[in-house]
Amino acid sequence: FRAQAAIVNYYHMD
Amino acid sequence: MFEARLVQSSILKKVLEAIKDLLNEATFDCSDSGIQLQAMDNSHVSLVSMNLRSDGFDKYRCDRNISMGMNLGSMTKILKCAANEDVVTMKAQDNADTVTFVFESPNQEKVSDYEMKLMNLDQEHLGIPETEYACVVRLPAGEFARICRDLSQFGESVVISCTKEGVKFSSAGDIGSANIKLAQTSNVDKEELAVTVEMQEPVTLTFASRYLNSFTKATSLSNVVQLSMSPDVPLVVEYRIGEIGHIRYYLAPKIED
Secondary structure (H helix, E strand, C coil): CEEECCHHHCCEEC | CEEEEECCHHHHHHHHHHHCCCCCEEEEEEECCEEEEEEECCCCCEEEEEEEEHHHCCEEEECCCEEEEEEHHHHHHHHCCCCCCCEEEEEECCCCCEEEEEEECCCCCCEEEEEEECECCCCCCEECCCCCCCEEEEEEHHHHHHHHHHHCCCCCEEEEEECCCEEEEEEEECCEEEEEEEECCCCCCCHHHCCEEEECCCEEEEEEHHHHHHHHHHHHHCCEEEEEECCCCCEEEEEEECCCEEEEEEECCEEEC
């Protein structure tokens, strides 16, 4: 099973 | 005062088409250098980043930076009122709570203006570092749309594998499985028909087909799409917007649970 990652796991708030 | 005039209103229509599947509303950040938009979809899985350079407009003026929060459903209704060959001008006063769209027919015999209320949206800007990707694939945008559509019949996920030979898209589900392999084009007469791969190391990543399909709503903007991938980071799907800018979609991969 593969879980969907969130984009905020990779890029952070400016 | 902000004013941006575009002879081809169809570009703005296509841009809207390309983002409204993922976003209900978005902030258009206008500055001297142009118009930028960055927003995550509701589920925070993907990110849309669009840039329209000021020098790509037929007339552009932005005295003070202005952020215009727009309901994209309302904007769609308004842009439907423009004919494809109309000239469009977006206008707003400094600190305004409305934006005005002016549509002029090519012979100037019909001029319409539509004022739209702006929204105050929470600004959540993500910093995206400059990245060297392990694989960069260019392929015809129509081909990519076709592949995403075809594979989404099989499963919720699409596996993209890139090697120096080419790129493979795969999906599997209840009815069976599907694989589509594209080899690098050996002889390229027309760049927009070519498949090219620039590879530092092979990459295999899994993505949700629903989002890939949403990205292909940008297909009418460009003949070519560029896919950039590295292990364990989001995929970047980029379409150029004529000579004026680009739209990039960032999609977080599916990961081993």
